[in-house]
Amino acid sequence: MGDRSLEDNAKILKLLGDKTRLAMLGLLMINECCVCEFVDIFKMSQPAISQHLRKLKDAGLVKENRRGQWIIYSLNRENAFFPMVRDVLKHVPSQEEKFIWLEQQGLRISCD
């Protein structure tokens, strides 16, 4: 039965069902981002941010790339569930203002 696939979909949706992770994905849809930027944006402890990113990485939704001392996270557009995530994010308010705010604070690290 196709219930295995349904279950996989549900797992991805559960990951999206947290406002921090949903916003993270919204941000990554616009641009890659490093951990310390997420910390500034969400005003959340660094371990809390790391743990959210770990979940997204374990699901294969994001990938990491070390750039010097920073670890830059980006969307994994090859993931089987990426099309669903993209479609979900079309219904979610744009997170662009958060990048703008980051830039205004002089806290921007990763540039495109």
Place this chain on the structure above:
Amino acid sequence: MGDRSLEDNAKILKLLGDKTRLAMLGLLMINECCVCEFVDIFKMSQPAISQHLRKLKDAGLVKENRRGQWIIYSLNRENAFFPMVRDVLKHVPSQEEKFIWLEQQGLRISCD
């Protein structure tokens, strides 16, 4: 900030992030359905089913209609998040086989 709306989106996605509720919505996208049919389909206790439906109803995603002794649940297509739910379900395997199975078992109640 638009974070209130983001949070609302996340709440809906959290509801979809459970395989039983996700399948329920997939079924309701095809046809309305009563509680006892859900019980047969998911082979789950009646209170468990009722509690899942309650959450979907509290979020405004489904509505109920009494038909005699049965309470028939259907999608609330007027809900602000319905378009997102519809788009999500496009990425989820069809639940139609569950209705077919129900019919084969002679357990179908609600007809369209």
Place this chain on the structure above:
DNA sequence: TAAACATATAAGAACTTACTTATATAATAA
């Protein structure tokens, strides 16, 4: 090399979730 910075991991606490069993409510049928 030592200090500072960026990130990850571990352990634990508070809260939430998804069941369970028992019981209440409402409609129908005998």
Place this chain on the structure above:
DNA sequence: TTATTATATAAGTAAGTTCTTATATGTTTA
């Protein structure tokens, strides 16, 4: 009216989630 059927609610429990603080790892800079 009584029994049966369909559904909801309540209370309790086990497991899961999301933080916290403390610490470890890896990189850069002085």
